[in-house]
Amino acid sequence: MSAPFRFPRFFVTTPSPCPYLPGKTERKVFTELSGPHATELNDALGRIGFRRSQNVAYRPSCADCSACVSVRVVATEFKPNASQRKLIRRNADLSVTACKPWTTEEQFDLLRRYLSARHPGGGMAEMDDLDFADMVEQTPVNTYVIEYRDPAGKLVGACLSDYQADGLSMIYSFFDADLADRPSLGTYIILDHITRAAKSGLPFVYLGYWVKGSARMQYKTRFQPMERLGSGGWTRFDAEPEPAMMLDSLLG
Incomplete structure (x- = not known):
């Protein structure tokens, strides 16, 4: 047998x-x-x-x-604060589509501009279109590319996300970091995932890893309530957030 x-x-x-x-x-x-x-x-x-x-x-x-x-947002209990509510209203005109994990030239162009603006010289800086296709399309699980478009139809943000049994796992997000009229798009993409998870009855949004002392990771503490994984399992986590100005410059 x-x-x-x-x-x-x-x-x-x-x-x-x-x-x-x-x-x-x-x-x-x-x-x-x-x-x-x-x-x-x-x-x-x-x-x-x-x-x-x-x-x-x-x-x-x-x-x-x-x-x-490892950290995750408790989506079903999340309530946006005043600045997050303002951000949600500001981007209410964006159309959001869950696309199959197939890459497009438009997505790759947005990724290249995002990496150039936010992570020049980083580990993904030399990624070409074939590397990008591998990142998105080589998936054995239930995966989507969530696209965010402005009223004119221009792609301004995207997120590679997995639909899991207990939540959404945000694998990688990227966006137009040069839009003066749409600051904090990265924050908005997370807020949108939290809203969508809650509406679908999924309790969590997985944000990957948080590292104390790493400035580029501190934005994750802005989405409460949050849980972290320790030796005793998942427990509530309420870290001291970094100053909003610093976080906005990192997350956009």
């Missing part, structure tokens, strides 16, 4: 420089997502802190550091 599915095999990467904390190294444990049970495996691994990249699920496994903490 054969088992209904094969237990996944896990591997560990070699150490490399940490992208979040200077002087630290990072190491990841990962497994392949494939076969008829890839969705169930991805859901289960997501609940214990794994993230998806193409057909791989991974999580940090650093020998001397545990700074990366």
Whole structure:
């Protein structure tokens, strides 16, 4: 008698420089997502802190550091604050479409402009159209590209998102960072995901990892209530937010 599915095999990467904390190294444990049970495996691994990249699920496994903490917004209890409500009203004219995970030239052009404006010299700076297609289209799970368009039909934002059993997992978002009349588009994309998850009865929006002391990660604490994953499971997390001006400059 054969088992209904094969237990996944896990591997560990070699150490490399940490992208979040200077002087630290990072190491990841990962497994392949494939076969008829890839969705169930991805859901289960997501609940214990794994993230998806193409057909791989991974999580940090650093020998001397545990700074990366998985965080998720409790979407069904979220209530936007005054500035977030204002941002939602300001972008109410955007049309939002959940598209199948197929790339377009328009998406890639927006990504290139976003990386040039926000992450020049970063790890994705040299990404070409084939790399982008791999990032979006190589998915064994229920994945969408959520597009945000202005009234003229121009694409101003997008997010690669997984639909999981208990929530939405935001894999990667990018947007037009040069629109003076639409500041904080990155924040709005997160707010929109929280609203959509709650309306769908999904309790959580997964935001990946939070790293204390990493300025580029602090924006995640602005979406409360939030939970973080620790040795005892998921618990409520109310970190001290960084100044809004600094966060807006990072998240846009």
